[in-house]
Amino acid sequence: xxxxxxxxxxxxxxxxxxxxxxxxxxxxxxxxxxxxxxxxxxxxxxxxxxxxxxxxxxxxxxxxxxxxxxxxxxxxxxxxxxxxxxxxxxxxxxxxxxxxxxxxxxxxxxxxxxxxxxxxxxxxxxxxxxxxxxxxxxxxxxxxxxxxx
Numbered sequence: 001x002x003x004x005x006x007x008x009x010x011x012x013x014x015x016x017x018x019x020x021x022x023x024x025x026x027x028x029x030x031x032x033x034x035x036x037x038x039x040x041x042x043x044x045x046x047x048x049x050x051x052x053x054x055x056x057x058x059x060x061x062x063x064x065x066x067x068x069x070x071x072x073x074x075x076x077x078x079x080x081x082x083x084x085x086x087x088x089x090x091x092x093x094x095x096x097x098x099x100x101x102x103x104x105x106x107x108x109x110x111x112x113x114x115x116x117x118x119x120x121x122x123x124x125x126x127x128x129x130x131x132x133x134x135x136x137x138x139x140x141x142x143x144x145x146x147x148x149x
Contacts, residue, residue, distance in 0.1 A: 010089055019137045021144035022060055026052040029060045029094075031141045040088045042079045057092045063147040070096035074108050084113050 008015035008028060015030055022029040026049050039045050045053065061073045076093040078084040093112055102108055 010087060010091070013087070016134060016137075018134060019141050021141040022056065022148050024052050024056055027056045029056060029144075031137045031144065039090045042077060042090055045090060053090070053092065057094055059148075061094045061096075063144070064094060065096050067144070067147055068096040070098050072097040076109065076112055078112070 008017060008020055008030070010030075019030045020028050021031065039049065042050075057075055061075065064070075065073050074093070074095040074097055076095070077090070078086075078093075079090075095108065095112075097108070102111070
């Protein structure tokens with residue numbers, strides 16, 4: 001019997017299974033490095049979902065820090081529109097960091113805001129994302145997937 005590919009969503013957007021490189025029963029990580037759950041706000045998560053999300057972020061972060069030869073990680077959640085959340089869906093930004101990557105360490109948050117705004121402008125329910133090809137994203141996810149095997 002053929003195994004059916006898992007279905008993933010990011011808010012109203014479908015995520016191709018080839019973009020996913022790590023998953024648990026309650027959350028998953030995709031090539032843009034965000035474990036996520038189908039819940040709009042952080043306070044809406046159950047205790048099990050909260051725990052699973054952070055354990056997943058911890059595991060993914062440790063692997064990506066090593067893979068990218070980084071020395072630190074930034075974990076960030078934007079919870080609600082005034083916090084910069086552009087897709088109504090709980091997700092964690094996991095950003096491998098290196099010494100000197102930002103002159104002022106807190107500039108990372110401005111960079112996250114800029115990327116979130118760019119993402120919102122690029123995402124349109126009637127238009128397919130064109131940032132990268134599926135082949136590029138699948139190749140990256142395959143590299144990251146190997147970190148968990």
